[in-house]
Amino acid sequence: MRKLENRIVETLKPATKLALKGRRPDETFGFVNVPPFRGSTVVYPDAESCLAHKNRYTYGRRGNPTSEALEELWNELEGAAGTVICPSGASAVTTAMLSALKSGDHVLVVDSVYRPTRNFCENHLRRFGVETTYYDPMIGAGIEALVKPNTRVIMMESPGSQTFEVQDVPAIVAVAKKHGIVTMIDNTYATGLLFRPLDFGVDVSINAATKYPSGHSDVLIGLVAANEAHLPALKATHGDLGIYLGPDDVFLTLRGLRTMNIRMREQGVNALHVAKALESRKGVKRVLHPALPSCPGHEFFKRDFKGPSGMFSIILDVMSDKQVAAFLNNLGLFGMGYSWGGFESLAVPFDCTPFRTATTYAPGGRGIRFSIGLEDPEDLIADLDRGLAAMHEAG
Ligand SMILES: Cc1ncc(COP(=O)(O)O)c(C=O)c1O
Incomplete structure (x- = not known):
């Protein structure tokens, strides 16, 4: 298989990218799929590279070829600078929110949000001194009236859980940008195939890949994709919280994404x-x-x-x-x-x-x-x- 030039890859349609990206034929002896890489320890070839942490992979929790392949494919689909993998969709939501919030902050959350996201705000963010205000999914630009000096995050989900109201995402993003607020969306309904939040200026796109990406009701997994500005905070939070998903579920998700x-x-x-x-x-x-x-x-x-x-x-x-x-x-x-x-x-x-x-x-x-x-x-x-x-x- 000839390697396509980057300028051609950039023109490919999403369906083609789903078939092409996240494959490593040079490193997997020509086998089509990257297998599940199991491993905690990664050994370094010498003291110099160990001291400088210079291995391509440093420790199992910090990534392996299987997780990297999924991240690469998901970045393409969502138009993201980077993606982190979580052990469930719910964990993807909480990791994303923790990556932007601190004690004393205020967060605006859509009223039609997935219920466990609301539970996290009520039971945990509140405990850590973060206040939540819920907003009408049809609020659009009117969300500006709810912005406080300490509003740090707007958390959308569109269409809404169970009732399917569709939000005016560009109008909400415009208000957020004016006030320096980080925008996040639970994009599980659509995935990057049907709606690409980052193209609309949203900072963080969250997906319970348990649903369509894995697609066969046998995996729990969450993916958080971020733009360049938010990626360092997301990666740091994901790493510091010690979040990791085993390679079999990552592999099954890659397999699901192909179809x-x-x-x-x-x-x-x-x-x-x-x-x-x-x-x-x-x-x-x-x-x-x-x-x-x-x-x-x-x-x-x-x-x-x-x-x-x-x-x-x-x-x-x-x-x-x-x-x-x-x-x-x-x-x-x-x-x-x-x-x-x-x-x-x-x-x-x-x-x-x-x-x-x-x-x-x-x-x-x-x-x-x-x-x-x-x-x-x-x-x-x-x-x-x-x-x-x-x-x-x-x-
Ligand atoms: C919109 C939405 N977000 C997140 C989740 C959580 O996903 P998981 O079940 O993988 O934790 C769900 C699960 O039903 C969901 O419907």
Whole structure:
């Protein structure tokens, strides 16, 4: 395989880069994939290089060829100066936040944020003297009214967890830049394939690579990608906290990334097809999908995203546990599980009422979140129709 010149590599499309980057044929005897490098100790060839820490790899926790390959690929996808690997998406969020915050700081967090991110703010940042204010996902440039002299970080997540509101990221970033605030976003829904936060001026892009990048529901991993300005702080925090993920999970994520483009595209098409079908079904009060005009922030989705992934929610036109259970228990193709982004479809009930504080959550029905997999969407729609029929019967 001839090595491409850098000027050609720079012109390659993301799908091509997903197939090409993070490979080391010269160093892996021509084998296509970098294997899992297991190791804590790295031996130095002589005292001089040991004294000067001059080995290419210095210690297992500080990186190995497998982790380096994943970082390289992820940097390409997100347009980042550097990436750090964490043992879960939740750990990626906390590592990113700790890399920018100190006692006495204030952080603005979107109200529709992933719940454990909110828990971290309430249970830990508060304990260390960091104050959090939650903001309406539709706030846009209006976020300036919430900025305090000590506001250090704005933490976005778009589309929002469970309810899928899409934020006006460029408007928020403009306010942040004016006030010297570090911006971060949980980009798990999209990955760099569908939305590249750093191209929009965001400093830090966080991904629970547990979802689409690994893609097979068998790995937990988080990736934090940063621009040049924030990378040193991120790397220092990651190193000082002693964060490390074993090479098997890194390897499986690299393997998943090779097919992520086609998986996400297929899952996005299937999910939109299922969501549109549900719009007209009796018993479905609302469909919350960022590619549908009814979704708050749909105009920003159309402007900023390259397409949808496989996630959306519905609000059922029922309130009783019995009817929600009848719906879920009569689905044969949807697992009930708290993750997403795998090849298999999932459905989970949700209720944001207890943890939305900047906005009122009163949908008038019970919420179900779907992660659509790679099954034929017509089979999924028929399955959902059976669930809805059972729900009506239980009423
Ligand atoms: C938006 C979002 N961010 C982060 C995470 C955390 O990822 P992990 O489960 O790998 O800790 C999740 C998990 O569901 C998520 O939905």
